Amino acid sequence: MKLVTAVIKPHKWEDVREALETFGVTGMTVSEVSGYGRQKGHTEVYRGAEYDIALVPKIRIEIVVDDNDAEDVVGIIVKTAQTGRIGDGKVWVSPVETVVRVRTGDRDAEAL
């Protein structure tokens, strides 16, 4: 199994969720996060004083999937979340050793 983690622009979140659901992803964990990458935040002006706001709001999606589905899920996220402008985000995949469904005690593929 793989853990797919994606950090994307907040306004793309609804599109990404819809595309993933259409593909057959049944659940995910989503959090509102802040951070920065190459775009380095943004500037706000208050009474003429410019402030560099380092952290910009992002959405983080975490999905545990079967090994075979990982590439497809990554592809869907990248295709849907892409605007082509700086600050679109990142997606990464990491191995998962085991998964347990708390309600039943099912393990691994059964638990997804």
Next chain:
Amino acid sequence: MAGYYAWMLVATALVLMMTTPALALFYGGMSRSKSVLNMMMMSYVALGVVGIVYVLWGWSMTFGENEAGGLFGNPFEMFALDGVGWDAYIGVVFQLTFAVITAALISGAIADRVKLSAWVVFLPLWVTLSYFPIAHMVWGGGFIAEHLAAQDYAGGTVVHINAGVAGLVLAVLIGKRIGFGKEPMRPHNLTLTMIGAGLLWFGWYGFNVGSIVLAGDSEEANTAQFMSETGLTFLNTTIATCAAMLGWLLVERLMHGKATTLGAASGIVAGLVAITPSCGAVNLLGAVAIGVIAGAVCAWAVGLKYRFGLDDSLDVVGVHLVGGLLGTLLIGFFATTEHAAATENGLFYGGGLTSLGHQAGAAAIAIAWSAVMTLIIGLAIKYTLGWRVSAEAEVEGIDYDQHGETAYDLHTSVSGAVSSGVVAASTAPVAATEGANA
């Protein structure tokens, strides 16, 4: 003139609302989330302290008999309102609310870093040595009224120049907040600031329109004056403020690319400040001109503090001193006796430079008096009680240090304020339980 007394009851309550809650909201929203309660408390405490002081010797020092050549009134003549008739009480409370807001205005210059005890000591000393004397000189038949005939309808010199200069002196004396100019200190809740600015505007009708002084020698004359002059000051207060808001937004749009909500709120206050001394002295055209000039100039002036490294945190100098000076001096250009209640014409209405000279003289006296008195009080507190909270308390949040409270119980992702919020939330209930067991 039952109508006049009814109006003064309303006007007095309106001006009281300008300090609590309007100014507290306006300033509170602009401060950081870890110091918003302290910021609001400075206004509320100003009301408590100055309110008591005013009835003890404030009224007497303002409207008592000339002392020292008209520099202040005799504080003992009407001490604790001795000999003041019931029918004058509403006038006393109306004036009380002016002293309160003037003192409260200063707090914006020294936000986030001053001990409540120092503020409580400063308040009675400052109104006694700076506010009451200047109010006496301008409105109580004192020095400026007698020798300069300067026009100040509702407090350009007494309130705004006075508070602005005091803010400047204290900001220099007390010093910058830790991290000023290096880390962002942006307003934490501009919705509060917008509400505060709107309420200030509403309350300002009490402030300006309530400042009418009936001068007729008959009931009919007073009624005629009341009906025309209140309309004039109400209209001018409205139109100048509209123009100032637009002026500020325009300058922002040109200089920084965006028209901001903070700019709208600030433009409103700048316009109200500038039309305060001039609302009875100018016609519609003058009101528009004063508004636009005040909005545009103040929008530019608030940026100057970064050049001088001055942490006038919420721009008391840039808005109240600059706006108050503009309103006071522009009377010298726009005052008209024909279509407004001016006592002498300005430069544009055939009055030559006489009025401008009078206005500049009054402004200069107010600046000098306020600067000297504030410096003396400020230094005295600095070398006895001390002004500032500890560096640790300032960084972690003055709210918890001075009041044992934090304003918000919110979980946000990442911000400097979160850590102090969490600490306070977990320690406060424990302390309360221990107290209950003991």
